Amino acid sequence: MKYDATMVMLPREKLLAFGPQALSDVELLALFLRTGRPGVHVLRFARQMLDHFGSLRALLSADLAAFEHIDGVGVATFAQLNAVGEMSRRYYAAQIKETCLLTSPETTREFLCAELAGEQREIFIVIFLDNQHRVITWSRMFSGTLAHVEVHPREIIREALRHNAAAVILAHNHPSGKAEPSKADHFITRQIVHTCQSLDIRVLDHLVIGHGECVSFAERGWI
Known part of the structure; x- marks a missing residue:
């Protein structure tokens, strides 16, 4: 087997030498736990913690009751883990306002994945953009159940006009974890696109967020 110096380095040393992207999920969590x-x-x-929860996403979005049977994790550690997840969401929320989404679609994905991680019901988000595709604002416009969210295109139009938006990006999550759009997702997207076109507002994309995956209507050629 080829020798790799990173295999014998402690997480902190590895991070300082190669950057945080070089660390595995286990090493990142170990560095946090200390x-x-x-x-x-x-x-x-x-x-052991990652095996118990299944992923960093699940760990960071778990409630306090989920940690009750894990020795060595108290309320203080739970609060710190919650803070890490919230800092991540706020970081991407700030970044998305500073980025032209037309040239940086990955920023949109990162923001939405962070914002919708751990949600146990479907949430429908709309990002409103100006004519340069810069973010004006974004809103969690509709919330639903585990498998359904009722969306009203007229309310999206009303908000777009209120913010003088030239374009929108749609997004919602699938709490089941599977990002593949349903027939209902296709239907409501067509409705929103048709309604927006009548007022010269572009629908740039509709992103469906699962667990660790994302489907883009624009990339699939559906918009």
């Missing part, structure tokens, strides 16, 4: 528990090294403890 210590393990009696008889359990921090890297092993981090691995």
Whole structure:
């Protein structure tokens, strides 16, 4: 096997040498935790936590009750983990307002994935943009159940006109984790596109967010 120096480096050393992107999920969590528990090294403890929750996304969006049976994790650690998730959402919310979404679609995806991570019901978000495709504002316009959200195109139009928006980006999540759009998703998208066209407002995309995946209507050629 080829020797790799990063395999024997501690997370902090590895981060300083190669940047945070070089760390695995286990190493990132271990760096955050700093210590393990009696008889359990921090890297092993981090691995056990990720195995228990299934992913960083699930861990960061879990409620306090989910940590009750994990030795070594108290209210303080839970609060810190919640703060990390919220800081991530606020970071992307700030970044999206500073970016031209036409030239940086990955920023949109990152923002929406962070914003909708852990939601247990469908949330429909609309991002309103000016004629240079810069973000004016964004809104969680509709919320629904585990498998459905009722969307009203006229309300989207009303908000777009109120903000003098020239374009919009639509997005909603699938709490089931599967991002593939449903027939209902296609139907409401066509309705919104048709309604917006009558007032010369462009629908740039509709993004469906799952667990670790995202489907873009624009990329699929559906818009």
